[in-house]
Amino acid sequence: MTMRGLLVGRMQPFHRGHLQVIKSILEEVDELIICIGSAQLSHSIRDPFTAGERVMMLTKALSENGIPASRYYIIPVQDIECNALWVGHIKMLTPPFDRVYSGNPLVQRLFSEDGYEVTAPPLFYRDRYSGTEVRRRMLDDGDWRSLLPESVVEVIDEINGVERIKHLAKKEVSELGGIS
Ligand SMILES: Nc1ncnc2c1ncn2[C@@H]1O[C@H](COP(=O)(O)OP(=O)(O)OP(=O)(O)O)[C@@H](O)[C@H]1O
Numbered sequence: 001m002t003m004r005g006l007l008v009g010r011m012q013p014f015h016r017g018h019l020q021v022i023k024s025i026l027e028e029v030d031e032l033i034i035c036i037g038s039a040q041l042s043h044s045i046r047d048p049f050t051a052g053e054r055v056m057m058l059t060k061a062l063s064e065n066g067i068p069a070s071r072y073y074i075i076p077v078q079d080i081e082c083n084a085l086w087v088g089h090i091k092m093l094t095p096p097f098d099r100v101y102s103g104n105p106l107v108q109r110l111f112s113e114d115g116y117e118v119t120a121p122p123l124f125y126r127d128r129y130s131g132t133e134v135r136r137r138m139l140d141d142g143d144w145r146s147l148l149p150e151s152v153v154e155v156i157d158e159i160n161g162v163e164r165i166k167h168l169a170k171k172e173v174s175e176l177g178g179i180s
């Protein structure tokens, strides 16, 4: 029987920690469903990239790292208002799965209450490899590139991602020239 796992994350953006965790989960399961969470969000400092841009990042990074497309599914999932219905919402959009991998307590709780086996995967170099740290370095002209697979850097350059996040972080300038 095919053993399938599920990993959910906003992937804003997809970084080397995500890549490592995907490689290690694929040693345990035959196929991995990767849900891109909060798919409706983009163009904010916490969630700068669209679901489509995040699909590009994952597709290119997994291909660059020799992970065959037959081993995974990439599925964008929008948030819904009711946490109690969210597992059903995920199940509606994904192939059937046996196990869930997440470090997020709410995600862990909702799936375990629905009867799923939930594992918190180990975090790799969490001080560096987190979306929050990547976005912070983008805003501060720091070295964000070394935190990402090369193909993700290319996608961010193609879409002018750093310019976008810096523009979004600017304070609005009023008609009188003052900063509000
Ligand atoms: N450094 C890491 N090593 C291993 N797994 C990670 C790492 N960072 C994130 N993950 C895994 O990816 C899942 C989804 O992560 P998410 O997209 O929220 O990334 P994040 O880096 O925590 O983002 P943010 O800082 O923007 O909240 C987490 O629940 C965790 O299991």
Ligand SMILES: NC(=O)c1ccc[n+]([C@@H]2O[C@H](COP(=O)(O)O)[C@@H](O)[C@H]2O)c1
Pocket (backbone or CB within 6 Å): 008, 009, 010, 011, 036, 037, 038, 039, 078, 079, 080, 081, 082, 083, 086, 102, 103, 104, 106, 107
């Ligand atoms: N009610 C809901 O829509 C609901 C509930 C739990 C998690 N989620 C989503 O799952 C994802 C979890 O990923 P993170 O671990 O990256 O926070 C997020 O996109 C979060 O918004 C959504």
